[in-house]
Amino acid sequence: MTAHRPPSVRHPRIDVGQRPFIVIWEMTRACDLACQHCRAEAQPLPNPLELNTREARSLIDEIASFGAPPPLFVMTGGDPMKRPDLTELVAYAASRHLPVAFSPSATPLLTRGVITELKAAGLKALSLSVDGSGPEIHDAFRGIDGVFERTMAAWETARELGIKVQINTTVSRLNLFDLPRIAHLVRARGAMVWSGFMLVPVGRGAALEQLSADECEDVMNFLYDVGNAIPTKTTEGHHFRRVVLERTILERRGIAPEGTLRLGPTYRRLRAALEPWPAQGRERRSPMDINAGRGFVFVSHVGTVHPSGFMPIPAGNVRVQTLTEIYRQSPLFNDLRDPARLTGRCGVCEFAVVCGGSRSRAFASSGDALGDDPLCAYTPGTFSYQADIAPLFNLSGAAASPPVLS
Numbered sequence: 001m002t003a004h005r006p007p008s009v010r011h012p013r014i015d016v017g018q019r020p021f022i023v024i025w026e027m028t029r030a031c032d033l034a035c036q037h038c039r040a041e042a043q044p045l046p047n048p049l050e051l052n053t054r055e056a057r058s059l060i061d062e063i064a065s066f067g068a069p070p071p072l073f074v075m076t077g078g079d080p081m082k083r084p085d086l087t088e089l090v091a092y093a094a095s096r097h098l099p100v101a102f103s104p105s106a107t108p109l110l111t112r113g114v115i116t117e118l119k120a121a122g123l124k125a126l127s128l129s130v131d132g133s134g135p136e137i138h139d140a141f142r143g144i145d146g147v148f149e150r151t152m153a154a155w156e157t158a159r160e161l162g163i164k165v166q167i168n169t170t171v172s173r174l175n176l177f178d179l180p181r182i183a184h185l186v187r188a189r190g191a192m193v194w195s196g197f198m199l200v201p202v203g204r205g206a207a208l209e210q211l212s213a214d215e216c217e218d219v220m221n222f223l224y225d226v227g228n229a230i231p232t233k234t235t236e237g238h239h240f241r242r243v244v245l246e247r248t249i250l251e252r253r254g255i256a257p258e259g260t261l262r263l264g265p266t267y268r269r270l271r272a273a274l275e276p277w278p279a280q281g282r283e284r285r286s287p288m289d290i291n292a293g294r295g296f297v298f299v300s301h302v303g304t305v306h307p308s309g310f311m312p313i314p315a316g317n318v319r320v321q322t323l324t325e326i327y328r329q330s331p332l333f334n335d336l337r338d339p340a341r342l343t344g345r346c347g348v349c350e351f352a353v354v355c356g357g358s359r360s361r362a363f364a365s366s367g368d369a370l371g372d373d374p375l376c377a378y379t380p381g382t383f384s385y386q387a388d389i390a391p392l393f394n395l396s397g398a399a400a401s402p403p404v405l406s
């Protein structure tokens, strides 16, 4: 009997030119933490110009107007807990049949009582940042003692209440070789998915030392191996899809990856530290084929609309235009949705149709949102088994049902 194989890359069951798969709303930039990688360069006090409750309800109506299946609605910050209308807005979004997730900061505001209240209001999922396997690395990253313990407590509460949990880890030199221990932590405590965030040099993250493209390649192959026992994904690491396709092809051919993919010492060190770890991929989660402006839209705290939270180019503002109009008609969004407009290596890459690279990193590094993703080490055309690639794209259908977080 042939074992069931999930698609190597999942495609949203929607026309991404007409509607997003995910809408991220930056509710506020207020936050009591001072994380080293913060995209939003969060501040203790809210901006008086941030969308008010009436405007937020209008935004939720707009998101619901994209129709069924509704986009996943993610409330982020700053710290969403700094908004006094958070519970009201979660309840309103749930009443409009939007699947609601939020990404709080682990401060004293994040109590068991509040999480319980949000669950009752309709919250389906939350994401928590875990940048170290213990307080030494994590709290140093976050800039305040006690954050790690509060994160563990919120994780436990969410699991007890049946709220889905995504764990996010920013991959940087500060925690690179702690990743195997974080993997074991996630496996032991349980999570819907573990996401490795590949730093984009914007906000405070611009000051952090990034990995090289070769090191990133090693990390992505490590994350693929971790996927044997924990569902894994990447954020702003779109070429993880290329790694998944390469590894799938090599597995089917019975070929070990190290030599063919020229994996380096970082991979070997991470892999050795991961043991013992299951060798079979029973938990493997196929990456979702969405990208900045293509299934994905970000609304800032003051209502500007961006293809991603890491791309500061505004395409409009929900205070003067509808979100549907901006998403469907903005020249920027339409350019980003067209793989034929990509330039550099991404423009000639055989994987571009399901990868396309991080448009945010391309913009941050060169000012060209359609250019090369410098964190990808791949030279187009060099993978040894070219004929095996396209059949894995799965473009004809077999789309995934919407997850609660992606």
Ligand code: SF4
Residues within 6 Å of the ligand: 238, 239, 242, 345, 346, 347, 349, 350, 351, 352, 355, 356, 357, 358, 373, 376, 377, 378, 380
């Ligand atoms: S060259 Fe661009 S499209 Fe190709 S795998 Fe790398 S990031 Fe993706």
